[in-house]
Amino acid sequence: MTVVICCRPSRRALLRWSAVVAGASLLPAVEPLSARASDDVQPVNLELVTVTETTAVLTWYTGAPGTDDGLGRMEPAPSDAEVLYGTHPSRLTGVAHGPSGTPYHYVELTGLEPGRTYYYRARSRGRDAAPTWLAAGQAAGTPYGDVFAFTTPQPPPGRHLFSVALCNDLHLGETVAGLVGQLPWIKGIEQVPGHPPYPEVMAKALIADARARGAHYLLAAGDVSSEAAPADLASARSILDTFGTLGDDYLIARGNHDRAHSGAPYGACSPGEHQGNDCFKDAFSTSGRTYFSHDLRGLRVIGLDTYDRPGDGGDSGGLSAEQHAWFEAELKKDPERPTIVFGHHPLFTENDPLAITGAHSLDAGQSLRILTAYGRTPGVFLHHAGHTHRNQRSVFPLAPRVVQQEVGAVKEYPGGFTLLRVHSGGYALNFYKTRSDEARAWSERSRQELSGQWPQLSLGNRTTDRNTVINRDLSGLG
Template sequence: MPGCDFTRRDLLRWSAVAAAAPVTATAFHGVASAATSGDDISPANLELVTLTEDRAIITWYTGYTGTDDGLGRMVPAPADGEVRWGTHPGRLNRVAAGLSSHTPYHYVELTGLEPGRTYYYQATSRGKPVPPTAFTLISGNAVGTSDHGLDGTGPYSFTTPQPPPGRHLFTIALCNDLHMGETQAGLVGGQPQYIGIQQEPGLPPYPEVMLESLVRDVSALGADYLLAAGDISAEAVPVDLSKAHQLLGRFGAYLDDYFVTRGNHDRAHLGDPYATCRAGQWQGNDCFADRFFPAQAERTYFTRTLNGLRVIGIDTYDKPGNGGDAGSLSPDQLAWFRDQLHRDQDRPTIVFGHHPLVVQDSAFPISPSNSLDAAQAATILQDYSRMPGLFLHHAGHTHRNKRTISPLALHVTHQEIAAAKEYPGGFSLLRLHTGGYALNFYKSRSEPARRWSERSRMEILGYWPQFALGASVADRNTVVRHDLSGLRPVRHGHGSQGHGREPHSLV
């Protein structure tokens, strides 16, 4: 859920908005039903997920027409799937097939695209055109960068961006909200009508499914480093933190290849499951610090230099609390963070931490718990305005894709990235070039990951995609010019997984 901390007041405000919205085909029906049309199959949920200068990734779902799986969606139905595409809407003369030839969970990649060109496409299963994911609560477009085709059944349209200027240097995978140990997604305020969605019986826990796929995918896509911005666990239970550490370790070495920060779910806890962990600075026992910061007495924040890029990881729940309030840095951390920012203002820098500094344009009510403490955020944004080298702040917590530019620091992109553990279920790749960067969101693509992602899209009675996917393609895919010529390329062939590590310690 947005911040995983919906209050009863938030729930009442959201319920009023949802009740006033048109009922969509994915609205909750309550009980499973049998097929009403034999083996008739309908496609749904078309989404243009990833758009780079030379490729596009398109996904959708097929189900048995007229059925209900008990969550409000059609029962999954394996079917063929293809995308016909071209540079003119009346001449779709190229065809692309998906990762799987017969599946309910379609994932098709168009390759060989040219930068700056407009393309048209039509996705079909069983010869039927696939309708877009509907946005009824927000203004948005799930399938293209223009409105072409939205008034009918397509074809839909997108224009590829230009690549970042200069040569490619290295790539960083950004992710958050792994929630290892969670067993129900989409619980809201204890209200029974907003049911929690569980993994199908007999299948592995969904946080493990999603993280396993994520690690494989970012490695296959050539990521050199990985940053995980908080909520590594559901409730900081030692076994769950250890499992996250183990699965992330398949990418590479901790503190060399991958790095994590704390989220509100990773806070220190009270109770027997936590009794063997160190005493928390603010409360209870801090198992997160034991697992990921064992050598540091109380500091769970750091700087790191990666091939000339300064990375600052902040702990946005460095405080006492139950996890349902606004994030905050301790006075000591805030002083340390501001000092780091002022030390080398021209150095290319990114910041990552769990709570966003700003939250805008939400389909759900925006409350103080969605972001960092307002006074601290204002102070930090003022600092950002004086830092020409800082270009990206990566956050999680809201479980959505959203790009924001604050008027207080126009050169800094604030990127909220959707949760790794549920729909749309994935990560972003930050590709750094000498003259700028590209930031692209990818859904995790293993068959079990796609299966769970489609199941979990039914959170909030099926309205969840209108919040989590991103209102526009630009909310999950962007290219920005920025001088990164001082960075050094990764030397492949070094490091535990072929990543070009540098032997710098945490500060």
């Protein structure tokens, strides 16, 4: 099944995307083939993905110079991976290595000191890796001469209580990634023949890495399926069940792709409230409703169904009048209680000049009312959203204590999840790419979506779009 990133674009959106694709020619040129030996490799796409108080994760790709794999990138060229780092730009005394014999490099620096600035260079076969170019940000950290710099944060105060993996946009059943509405010049990207379906690869890697990173719970903010086909929902359920028990260890909210559908493939599912048959509700609802409040060790977690309305999924999200009334009443019950809200559509999308429709977020009127309610509910501190397939941290004036965290998609580049680490005196949010061999290969392949421009929209322009520490009294949690 082919699934588009979003919806039918307006004429203005067509002009915007024409400019983006045309702008690909403005990217920095790579070194010409004549300057390199024929058996050389070229390290590119260096990214500083994760920065915690004691660790940092770097990824890059090595390709064969002068080649083209048909997607506009060099063909993969296996190589070694080495990072030199230190606390002075001219004294990089630390060395870390990643696995050799792969073109998809993932190196984690450990044992770092909180609140210190580190300098580094990443290289393969002795050649420095060139960073991913972002028009509005720095993918590899702050350039400092011929090295890059980053500063580790202080940890959240107090003792660590528990961790939660925040994820979204698994799209089980999808077979072509990167299609945008009905733009005829945007070509999608398919999995390499003979390899497992990429949504399964990425979802399984999500579970493995979430557990390896210490997640006790998992929240999936919608679009777990391509188009809510029963077989795809069953596949999503079987993979997520390897993390734990639905309703206890992991919670699911509906996305627009998970909406009720009509047609023969959906006929055996329960009737939908607004249209068609609701296979998602049959697969994932434990209470008969697709929105809920749940207790996690004293933390109130509210899951919203942000497509609780009729439609084809290509318009703005929305809550039904009944759900909205329930939501506001739930917030009023205990306004001081530490609370996380998660749902598929963001309330608003900041720094999103290339949004191809007005459908990137929840209905604007509802979003304003929700932010106003957050302003009266001091316990709410985080709103997790998906849908945009990007990493973006936003804080809105109506609710200055609440962070809205959009998280990059599981199913494609950058391919991962955000780990929420809850401490008694605050919390940390850190985005991690998934690490299995198949996941790294697909993530690097799918970064070529939108004529290679996808990182501009999805990685996050600032390190703080992927990594944040907030001080806050959460001492009442277990």
